[in-house]
Amino acid sequence: MDGQGGVYVLAREGIFAVGSEGQCCDTVRTDTFKGENVSESLVGDSQGNVYYLVQGIYEGGCKWIKVERDGRGGVSLQEAGEVLSGEWMDGGTVYDGNLYLSYPSAGRLSRYQAISAGDISEGETVLKWLESNMSGGCVREIMVLDLENILVWYEETGEKGLFLLSKTSVEGMPEREQVRLAVFGSGTSLQASIAKFNRRSKEYYVILEDYGYYDDETSAAKVRMDTALASSNPPDLIDLYGRDLRKDMEKGLLDDLIPYLARDGEPDLEDFLENVLEGYTFDGKLAGIPLAFNISITAGRLSQTEHLESWTMEDVYELMERYPDMNLLGAADGTECNTRENLLGSFCSDYYLEAFVDWEEGTCSFDSDDFRKLLLWVEKYGKETQEISGLVYAGYMSEDDLLMENWLDFEKGAQWEVRFGEEIRLLGYPTVDGKGCAHLSSDAPFGIVAGAGNKEGAWEFLKFYLMQEVDYYPFSPRKSVMQERMEQATKQDYIVDEPRPLYWLIIGNESVPCYATRQELVDQIMDFIEKIDFSADSAQRNEIINIVTEEAEYYYRGNKSLDEVVDIIQRRVWLMLQERK
Numbered sequence: 001m002d003g004q005g006g007v008y009v010l011a012r013e014g015i016f017a018v019g020s021e022g023q024c025c026d027t028v029r030t031d032t033f034k035g036e037n038v039s040e041s042l043v044g045d046s047q048g049n050v051y052y053l054v055q056g057i058y059e060g061g062c063k064w065i066k067v068e069r070d071g072r073g074g075v076s077l078q079e080a081g082e083v084l085s086g087e088w089m090d091g092g093t094v095y096d097g098n099l100y101l102s103y104p105s106a107g108r109l110s111r112y113q114a115i116s117a118g119d120i121s122e123g124e125t126v127l128k129w130l131e132s133n134m135s136g137g138c139v140r141e142i143m144v145l146d147l148e149n150i151l152v153w154y155e156e157t158g159e160k161g162l163f164l165l166s167k168t169s170v171e172g173m174p175e176r177e178q179v180r181l182a183v184f185g186s187g188t189s190l191q192a193s194i195a196k197f198n199r200r201s202k203e204y205y206v207i208l209e210d211y212g213y214y215d216d217e218t219s220a221a222k223v224r225m226d227t228a229l230a231s232s233n234p235p236d237l238i239d240l241y242g243r244d245l246r247k248d249m250e251k252g253l254l255d256d257l258i259p260y261l262a263r264d265g266e267p268d269l270e271d272f273l274e275n276v277l278e279g280y281t282f283d284g285k286l287a288g289i290p291l292a293f294n295i296s297i298t299a300g301r302l303s304q305t306e307h308l309e310s311w312t313m314e315d316v317y318e319l320m321e322r323y324p325d326m327n328l329l330g331a332a333d334g335t336e337c338n339t340r341e342n343l344l345g346s347f348c349s350d351y352y353l354e355a356f357v358d359w360e361e362g363t364c365s366f367d368s369d370d371f372r373k374l375l376l377w378v379e380k381y382g383k384e385t386q387e388i389s390g391l392v393y394a395g396y397m398s399e400d401d402l403l404m405e406n407w408l409d410f411e412k413g414a415q416w417e418v419r420f421g422e423e424i425r426l427l428g429y430p431t432v433d434g435k436g437c438a439h440l441s442s443d444a445p446f447g448i449v450a451g452a453g454n455k456e457g458a459w460e461f462l463k464f465y466l467m468q469e470v471d472y473y474p475f476s477p478r479k480s481v482m483q484e485r486m487e488q489a490t491k492q493d494y495i496v497d498e499p500r501p502l503y504w505l506i507i508g509n510e511s512v513p514c515y516a517t518r519q520e521l522v523d524q525i526m527d528f529i530e531k532i533d534f535s536a537d538s539a540q541r542n543e544i545i546n547i548v549t550e551e552a553e554y555y556y557r558g559n560k561s562l563d564e565v566v567d568i569i570q571r572r573v574w575l576m577l578q579e580r581k
Helices: 188-200 218-230 245-250 258-264 274-279 313-322 340-347 349-355 369-381 412-420 455-466 479-490 519-531 539-556 562-580
Strands: 007-010 014-018 024-029 038-044 050-056 062-069 075-079 092-095 098-103 108-112 124-128 139-146 149-156 159-166 177-183 204-210 237-239 293-301 327-329 401-408 424-426 439-442 446-448 503-507 510-514
Touching: 007 038, 014 075, 024 075, 038 092, 092 139, 098 139, 149 188, 177 455, 188 204, 188 455, 204 455, 237 455, 258 455, 274 519, 293 412, 293 519, 313 327, 313 369, 327 340, 340 349, 340 369, 340 401, 340 539, 349 369, 349 539, 369 539, 369 562, 401 412, 412 424, 412 503, 412 510, 412 519, 424 519, 446 455, 479 519, 539 562
Parallel strands: 177 204, 177 237, 327 401
Antiparallel strands: 007 014, 014 024, 038 050, 050 062, 062 075, 092 098, 098 108, 108 124, 139 149, 149 159, 237 446, 293 401, 293 424, 293 439, 503 510
């Protein structure tokens, strides 16, 4: 509503102006202002200003389009540029002549007297969501009842409903011990966990300290964290992202979590996957446990891969010789995977980091004939890096592509087989031993600081946090959760002994039924998960990959000879390994 009797309704096709009797007076289309992946809403204040707001989910930014009504009831739209802050907004309401808008990324609710072109101030901050025991990213609707009370519709994983926020003085708050959690940036899921813990705990209250971790400030963020750890009043819990955990444990900066788990019994060590615990255990001491993880893997049609007895680079070479007119890797999510950069930077990296690097001795052999063979093969079959051209359903496979590379979970296994058109075989990434491997993306765990002032409170939150359900990563280090998700993915409904489609996928112009994932495929996924090395990512491994991809491109572009590039890679990696020793 525009505060002056005007009512507007946003629909898929456009905006309808509605008269006092409920009749549609005029319609204006909105398709010229939005792309395919946007969030759109109508925002109005009591001063008569109404805007159509378009926020890009993938493109970023937002557009403010003024909705104007003439004296005859007609409606027109005119782009107004940036009216308010360009941050993402989610939810808004008008009360007593003021506009209230929620900014989830900034974690605040702001109040404006009016919205008009040129007013790009942040407004007056009414509250910070986390201080009200809520995550701003989970706030869906807001209703201001009066200046002391705000009603909120709130949705987080496992919990949703109406919450009444009442303005309360500091003196009226219950006394609880603070737990300081230091992180390199915080998302909706972590904030939701903190908010839920703070709502429930009668003894402890978690305070979030964000040290920032952005592309131009990574070093400064690490320095700030190290300085805080060395101070006389360090945080109680820290984000372990990017840290050298072996050194941290050797220096005694972090507590061993094993005694905590053994003492309380829920959760205990038996609740977690063995390789997850091994990856974060140093000299018998456990630094942390990630909350969730995801895996990237490659797969091919069974008819084209069933002859393979292993998955080494020699097997990859043979497969491409058998199908010379096909691409090795398909464009699974709109990104061209079969590029030289991806082949050397991801697909082949596990192979050459093991084949040409002796980590124990601190030596390398990138000047070997086998490494030259790899570079020549990538030159023959790899493409130049290409821009993303639109978005397609994850898992789409062309008949010209041999393998798919993408993130995979138990439920998506069935989708992959539908898009391949037959049963698939999971191959992973080639390795020296031929067993193949998956690539890992995991949440950074939290560690309890050895010098913390509130270790008990830190453990209470960490224990609560590890038991949370998450929906942004499909896998959990907890065995019971993995078992539930495997059973859910293989559960098939039937109608009179006939399997009932769980959902339909659009492939080309055809709707194709999708059923439950085969048990054999779920078992394959679990086999790869149980083989993953959960050790923290090695900076040295990543640096070698960067050296190989960077220097090889000089050869591919004709700037240097193959021998020159091989010699440079060998010398650079050798020097790095010697410095490491």
